Amino acid sequence: MKVGFIGLGAMGSAMASNLIKAGHEVTVWNRSPGPTAPLASLGAKVVKSADRAAQGEMLFSMLANDQAVRSVFFDDGLLDGMDKGTVHINHATISVALAGEMAAAHAARGLDYVAAPVFGRPDVAAAGKLNILAAGKPHVIERVRPLLDAMGSRIWPLGDAPERANVVKIAGNFMIGAAIESMAEASALTRAHGVSAAEFLDVMTSTLFAAPVYQGYGKLIAESRYTPAGFALPLGYKDVGLALAAADATRVPLPLAGLLRDSLLEALSSGEEDVDWSIMAQVAARRAHLDDRGL
Amino acid sequence: MKVGFIGLGAMGSAMASNLIKAGHEVTVWNRSPGPTAPLASLGAKVVKSADRAAQGEMLFSMLANDQAVRSVFFDDGLLDGMDKGTVHINHATISVALAGEMAAAHAARGLDYVAAPVFGRPDVAAAGKLNILAAGKPHVIERVRPLLDAMGSRIWPLGDAPERANVVKIAGNFMIGAAIESMAEASALTRAHGVSAAEFLDVMTSTLFAAPVYQGYGKLIAESRYTPAGFALPLGYKDVGLALAAADATRVPLPLAGLLRDSLLEALSSGEEDVDWSIMAQVAARRAHLDDRGL
Amino acid sequence: MKVGFIGLGAMGSAMASNLIKAGHEVTVWNRSPGPTAPLASLGAKVVKSADRAAQGEMLFSMLANDQAVRSVFFDDGLLDGMDKGTVHINHATISVALAGEMAAAHAARGLDYVAAPVFGRPDVAAAGKLNILAAGKPHVIERVRPLLDAMGSRIWPLGDAPERANVVKIAGNFMIGAAIESMAEASALTRAHGVSAAEFLDVMTSTLFAAPVYQGYGKLIAESRYTPAGFALPLGYKDVGLALAAADATRVPLPLAGLLRDSLLEALSSGEEDVDWSIMAQVAARRAHLDDRGL
């Protein structure tokens, strides 16, 4: 199938490459041209403007945030330039508010729209094993499903309204942040009693918490290894902000999200940006002055 | 081997029965006599005072809390009545402070002591599949290991100082509480946006959070099924209190534990005691008036 | 002096009337014309567009929020229509971000600008006894001081950069919210022990906390009298949001602001909007189920 893919960060590049490997004819675009070369070598057609990538049957996009999505689709006018038959599959983690705007804007132009945020890091994307949330009209989802299958190990249909997929993604990332904070505080507590984070988290992540999130972040915390960032601190902060914004819109108190906000702000205020958001464990330890006390 | 077992609640009874099934000669005692009958029918010898259960090579105890442990071992004088060769294996979830007192009191009397709190509910205990934390002198742990193996699927040695096992147990239960609160808030948020707790938690607990804790409590939350209590609200509140007490003793701020305390207090203040502590999800939903709003 | 005044809510009307009473020639404008009549009867000239109110030496504005300020000054083009010599005195409680934008936009157009948010409710404004924060160029503040004196009992110069006055206003309102929450929780605690909020707050606000904020809100809490709203719940929520936004911009963790956010959201989620923000006391009492328990 002829499709376009725009937004070629680590995630987008890995996802697009899987579409190519599955035999699709993929036209790619990225604002900065750097990431297009490896895809070109796999057979992608590289174009110089987003609208030229949008001329196939489907357009996949994996842009960084609300601002990037607004910039490309609204400000640069991509939405107005798309053909009626085209389906847009939006993989970005965006706000519930923008999700609703996007849904309406596509509908108003007769464009099909699927919100399809994903769970998984770049290595998971490269392996084609993402979990893909998908909300949109059922028959449209069925049409794109074979392509999603090329990128993910499982597709999770979440109903018609696109923003439903986005709120699940946002709530899910909030849960990841909560898991990190709970390991951060719990291991500060055990350290203060002479049990290292490594010893403690080894027990927990081998038993009750034997799940990818805990094992992945638990390892980083156990080793105090916050660079290179798997998921960078500013992104984690942004995502907690999306949860708080979604909570604001529907009047839902989220005390734990507020707590995450403060832990992340405390980390950010030290000027560290290029670190993994599990740096929250360092914040929890610093609040207890564990290093100063030789604990 | 001739051993004693005292404290025959749901957990203790299941654990003692596995010792019997493994061929040990088990003498049992419980303050209220009710729970002894099923064990007697398996072959246990039932005695009327704790000290008579303490006359074998080892004494296992699974009492409810600090107060019960103090009452039996200190106030009733059991500790003073034990023979020097006896090993006491204490499975109770007790405070770090009492753990330290117990360690010292045993040492002062020449008694061997192993702190061996467990992770797992009664059904896991019945299946002999507990995770058993174990702290005490290595050669003593090695001596009791065959009996622990009859009760658990894995033993986690945690060093010499008994309180190390207790702080790991306490920090672990705090992490469970945090996991529940995060599901509670996250699913309040998705509900407010039209995605039911069941839909949302199905995705999360099948993917990133595919771990026993999330799957077990997630199911309760998805179904709003808080009775019968798997782990009762007052016990969860007690355990968060143990975490806060351990944090107090070593000057470790634990904002997330404070937040759990308030959610649990809010549930308790309504007078509900005989419910599972995942009732925190109802608290989160009530704070957002979701039911009142038909969400 | 010939001056303009736009934004004639309860606060703005009271402030404008004091300028008139002080002998100034005041031209007024409000988006909805209702509030202009009483001022006309005092001698104000009423105009139908904001730019016609901006033709005197000074323009005072008291608009509701960021959105209203943006709408009038940027979207409707008022800023572009003002004469170079004009001073704009902005009394609105706006975000630090917008404060900075406004300062720059005025500077770029050669307009003098004073940020002059106020502390005090409508009755205080009517009595000409506001506390007026003022930031801007010293000689400009001196020029407007006689007019500010007609509206306030004291002017607090806060330096050159306009946003300095706004952050003080925002931080001050956050402190008011904190004072309310502390009375809310403290009196929930005393009620649970048999001491009514009225008894308790009478002691506190007559002694250690004998200050206007505590006496005013304490009375509302003691009497559970949340309507009519002195300062409406949605405004309080907006102002806590301004504090959180200012904290976000400069990476300052504000756990207490997060806590206020959640208390206010909990009140808002019940659908109550037309109540005083001291309704937080009802939230604190409800969390403890005090009414249900007859406490």
Place this chain on the structure above:
Amino acid sequence: MKVGFIGLGAMGSAMASNLIKAGHEVTVWNRSPGPTAPLASLGAKVVKSADRAAQGEMLFSMLANDQAVRSVFFDDGLLDGMDKGTVHINHATISVALAGEMAAAHAARGLDYVAAPVFGRPDVAAAGKLNILAAGKPHVIERVRPLLDAMGSRIWPLGDAPERANVVKIAGNFMIGAAIESMAEASALTRAHGVSAAEFLDVMTSTLFAAPVYQGYGKLIAESRYTPAGFALPLGYKDVGLALAAADATRVPLPLAGLLRDSLLEALSSGEEDVDWSIMAQVAARRAHLDDRGL
């Protein structure tokens, strides 16, 4: 009148001296004899055991905390040695739980008991200007009132049950802690925007918050002057603990008290004990790395 006074810290000494100056015959005792000399020089009779101070018509006590009260009245048997006619006026800040125990223990022995915790620091006590809360039988309070008047500027009768006075004292101290935290966070926020704590707090404590608590602690925060301690950090932490314990006993969520607990723990974990509890302002600034950023 012949009365006794035990517990001669800074507060107790100042209070006892005012009883002496009012013409009463005062017998004093303190566990460590140091503080008795100045009182002896004013005319106090110094005795070597608490029970000899308890032989007048009234016994005033101002002991440090629950432990000291238990030690003297229960463990050392003072309560059993008092004559039936004696009234005990207990000024200590103790837990609601102990307050209830004390009330019952006095009643069981036919002793009259008044709980009379005070608001005010040593300098206020020396000036005889304390605010004295008083709970107990009305006729007993009337009997002791002339002596309370010698020590305080105002007596606040709070009903029959002694613990009512204690919960008011505890809730009041919690409100003071909340006031400090709110100044701490608010001034961290203004500092980050270029307005010093001194500038900001000068405005606030001269206007809306013109109350003793804000002016006193505001000055310490503005000057970063945390030694010598007016009210020491560990005492503040103890008092927040009393609020949390009272909340626990009656199932009242107190999120703001939990937040104070963590701020105080963070300060304590750095090893600082001999500082004023307004050191919370330093904690708030450190969380935002304000000093590191030169803000």
